[in-house]
Amino acid sequence: xxxxxxLDKIVQGTLETIEQSKEKIFSITEDARLEVSSVQKDLxxxxxxxxxxxxxxxxxxxxxxSARVRLMEVSRDLYRFSEQDIRQAYEQAQALQVSLAVYRExxxxxxxxxxxxxxxxxxxxxxxxxxxxxxxxxxVILDFLGNNLQIVGAKLEEAQQQExxxxxxxxxxxxxxxxxxxxxxDGPAQTMAGMVMQAELCEKLLIQSPExxxxxxxxxxxxxxxxxxxxxxIIYDLRPMALEDSSLYDALRRYTxxxxxxxxxxxxxxxxxxxxxxxxxxxxxxxxMVQEALSNVHKHARATTVTVQMEMxxxxxxxxxxxxxxxxxxxEMQGMSADHFGIAGMQERVALLKGTLNIRTGTGxxxxxxxxxxxxxxxxxxxxxxxxxxxxx
Numbered sequence: 057x058x059x060x061x062x063l064d065k066i067v068q069g070t071l072e073t074i075e076q077s078k079e080k081i082f083s084i085t086e087d088a089r090l091e092v093s094s095v096q097k098d099l100x101x102x103x104x105x106x107x108x109x110x111x112x113x114x115x116x117x118x119x120x121x122s123a124r125v126r127l128m129e130v131s132r133d134l135y136r137f138s139e140q141d142i143r144q145a146y147e148q149a150q151a152l153q154v155s156l157a158v159y160r161e162x163x164x165x166x167x168x169x170x171x172x173x174x175x176x177x178x179x180x181x182x183x184x185x186x187x188x189x190x191x192x193x194x195x196v197i198l199d200f201l202g203n204n205l206q207i208v209g210a211k212l213e214e215a216q217q218q219e220x221x222x223x224x225x226x227x228x229x230x231x232x233x234x235x236x237x238x239x240x241x242d243g244p245a246q247t248m249a250g251m252v253m254q255a256e257l258c259e260k261l262l263i264q265s266p267e268x269x270x271x272x273x274x275x276x277x278x279x280x281x282x283x284x285x286x287x288x289x290i291i292y293d294l295r296p297m298a299l300e301d302s303s304l305y306d307a308l309r310r311y312t313x314x315x316x317x318x319x320x321x322x323x324x325x326x327x328x329x330x331x332x333x334x335x336x337x338x339x340x341x342x343x344x345m346v347q348e349a350l351s352n353v354h355k356h357a358r359a360t361t362v363t364v365q366m367e368m369x370x371x372x373x374x375x376x377x378x379x380x381x382x383x384x385x386x387x388e389m390q391g392m393s394a395d396h397f398g399i400a401g402m403q404e405r406v407a408l409l410k411g412t413l414n415i416r417t418g419t420g421x422x423x424x425x426x427x428x429x430x431x432x433x434x435x436x437x438x439x440x441x442x443x444x445x446x447x448x449x
Contacts, residue, residue, distance in 0.1 A: 078194045085187040092180045099173040106166040113163055116156040123149040192234060247283045251276060304339045305331050305366075308346060312364060319354050322361040329368035338431065341405045342366070342373060348402050349377040349425050357381025357423060372411075372431050378424040383417045402427070 123145070130137045130145045137145075254276050261269035302310075305327055316323045334342075346364060353362050359381030367374045399415070402425070406413045411429035 074194055078191060081187055081191055081194070085184055085191065088180055088184045088187065092177065092184060095173055095177045095180060099170065099177060102166060102170045102173060106163065106170055109159055109163045109166055113156065113159045116152060116159055120149070120152040120156050123152050195233075243286045244283050247279060247286070251279055251283070254279070303331055304334060304342060307339075307343055308364070308366070311343070311347065312350070315350055315354075321350075321354060321359065323350070324361070324363045326363070326365040327367075328365065332368055332431070334373075334431070338373070338409070338429070341409055342375065342429065345402045345405055345427055346375065346377065352399070353377070353379045353381060353423075357383075359422070373429045375427040375429075376424060378422065380422045383419050383421045383423050385417075385419060 127145045127149045130142050254272060258269050258272045258276065261272060309325060312323045312325050315321065346366075350362065350364070353359050357379045359379035362377065362379040365376045365378075399413075403413055406427060406429070409429050411427060414426040415423065416426070417423040
């Protein structure tokens with residue numbers, strides 16, 4: 057038998073070391089992000105200056121060609137032009153050649169500097185991506201080890217049976233965290249960065265151009281409203297409030313009505329069988345799968361109508377989502393990224409609940425998703441029991 061106390065110390069020490077390493081990598085990543093921002097600003101300045109120099113070179117080349125033509129005309133007809141005209145034409149051509157040479161050299165220097173900055177920016181961005189991936193991997197390890205500390209000393213057979221499922225859950229959670237982080241980074245975070253720059257512009261315009269400042273402030277106010285809307289959407293996607301205080305049927309009614317209003321999709325929602333008091337895990341999973349299916353229809357199907365049907369059976373739940381869209385060739389989709397079609401998330405949820413997911417589709421034939429989830433009512437959680445208790449009253 058293993059010494060549980062000694063094993064706890066070893067695992068705890070390992071966790072602390074990994075956590076410290078994660079913090080160091082995070083610090084390096086933040087420094088790299090700051091460097092990326094700095095290089096981007098320098099690159100923008102260099103690109104702007106390069107364009108200006110190129111425009112000057114083009115203008116000087118046109119002037120220099122005209123000066124050479126003028127010099128040839130004067131040189132061919134010396135009796136017609138005075139000595140002052142000849143000297144002026146020669147000096148003008150020479151001055152333009154000198155200026156053109158200077159600007160061409162400056163253009164070459166700027167291009168070289170720009171290329172160097174672009175290479176450095178790509179290197180830094182690659183470094184940040186690798187560091188973020190490493191942090192995510194370390195996070196998976198920490199979660200996995202931390203969540204399994206509680207089973208140290210239990211039977212090894214039970215631990216081995218739970219290990220694979222625990223890892224899948226942790227990986228799914230980490231993937232969801234990355235998705236939310238990416239959504240925030242690409243949405244509100246980017247917008248707020250622009251808002252900071254716009255606010256700084258307003259500060260300058262308050263003195264120079266109050267009217268322009270008012271216009272910028274109006275635009276900034278609209279941007280804040282849109283960003284707040286995006287943040288509320290992210291919060292809703294993380295935990296739909298409709299599931300907190302209502303049944304799954306009611307939550308789906310509200311969601312599909314709202315989705316129809318936003319997208320103009322004609323949604324028909326049907327329920328069959330008497331609704332059962334489901335555990336939170338089942339409610340959230342079924343709600344999310346319908347949510348992802350409708351989002352997939354809206355993004356890819358080019359459909360006008362969609363029918364969602366949920367049937368409660370004694371030993372399970374069956375859900376179908378059928379649209380009249382363009383459909384696709386399923387064999388071709390399998391060779392592409394499932395994430396692009398919104399299928400991967402549903403497949404993961406179905407697999408965790410030991411269910412099945414079937415897709416019926418074809419080009420120009422619409423698409424039907426058929427999901428079947430078995431129910432184990434013996435593992436109903438406390439929330440389900442409370443729901444039943446309130447219903448009985």
